[in-house]
Amino acid sequence: MDPMASAPPTAWTDHTLRTLDHAGYRSSSARTAVVELLGRQDCCVTAREIADELREQGRSVGIATVYRALELLDELRLVQRLDAGEGVVRYEPALPDGAHHHHLICHRCGEVTAFEDERLEQAIAALSQRLDHVVDGHDVVLRGVCARCRDAGADARAPGAHG
Numbered sequence: 001m002d003p004m005a006s007a008p009p010t011a012w013t014d015h016t017l018r019t020l021d022h023a024g025y026r027s028s029s030a031r032t033a034v035v036e037l038l039g040r041q042d043c044c045v046t047a048r049e050i051a052d053e054l055r056e057q058g059r060s061v062g063i064a065t066v067y068r069a070l071e072l073l074d075e076l077r078l079v080q081r082l083d084a085g086e087g088v089v090r091y092e093p094a095l096p097d098g099a100h101h102h103h104l105i106c107h108r109c110g111e112v113t114a115f116e117d118e119r120l121e122q123a124i125a126a127l128s129q130r131l132d133h134v135v136d137g138h139d140v141v142l143r144g145v146c147a148r149c150r151d152a153g154a155d156a157r158a159p160g161a162h163g
């Protein structure tokens, strides 16, 4: 019942490798390394973070290869993209059962936090009915200031970034 409980990451990894295979992509060890790493993430990561993590594991996969793998996964709708602003794009597994979460982004420290809300999902489903539109996906990003930055900036109140 906990909406935060999603399919185990390995389910996504298996599904993704199978989908790539069925789509006719010759298996590449670099791409598989990216898929396996991504499958272990609870939330979104950048191409840079993936490349750094793989290097720490002693696998040298260049950033260009990571980008190409992510673009392919995005094309096949196997990952969910999150544009965190400032040109930084993050990716996370798009689970085959549709389980997902949404994000809060702090525009001061850049921290990305996941959240889920059942009533939000119900509201979107009701909206898609009212608009008579087959909605098969949605992105919700809430931007603002995280609690840590809010507390840190309590005396030095900065003007809002936008209205």
Ligand SMILES: [Zn+2]
Binding pocket: 042, 043, 044, 092, 101, 102, 103, 114
């Ligand atoms: Zn996430």
Ligand SMILES: [Zn+2]
Binding pocket: 100, 101, 102, 121, 138
């Ligand atoms: Zn949702």
